[in-house]
Amino acid sequence: KNEVEQSPQNLTAQEGEFITINCSYSVGISALHWLQQHPGGGIVSLFMLSSGKKKHGRLIATINIQEKHSSLHITASHPRDSAVYICAVGGGATNKLIFGTGTLLAVQP
């Protein structure tokens, strides 16, 4: 069993839909990251959070430390949101990130 599990693996949405991507982890962490990877490989760090909720534009990330679960929400989705979204957890003195396998999101116009 992977230490970081994401669901769904693939997601197709219509423009304007509300999207949720989930991440569950089984290790103790000090922070959870949500990353966005566009075709071609470039990665953008969207959020780093250790508790509660963060919002940036149309993106919202929440984390429940007790349940070891995080969600990434995209409101009013747009085709330019199409990308792979990756959850990664890190913690402790190792500062090592453990990555989920990613969620491939395709938003159709």
Add this chain to the structure above:
Amino acid sequence: EAGVTQSPTHLIKTRGQQATLRCSPISGHTSVYWYQQALGLGLQFLLWYDEGEERNRGNFPPRFSGRQFPNYSSELNVNALELEDSALYLCASSLAYPQPQHFGDGTRLSIL
């Protein structure tokens, strides 16, 4: 502010050769991280450098090594290249832990 820069963008080598990948962190960042993303696989942690020292390494053979220079830039060296080393190698940098990591665009290494 310039982001994390990696060079080269693409690198083609043959089996047995050695490859050197370079990373310049965001100005002021002291930590540099290296990750491997092989085709069809997720990102895997390779190495973490901070203040010139290797702080942690992932589950990779000793053929993978690197260093961090006094200006905090970093090199990743891969010796005795094997076909399965073909991957996108991503570098990230951050301020002292725990701070968000900022990623470069990667170096795509192809082994023929």
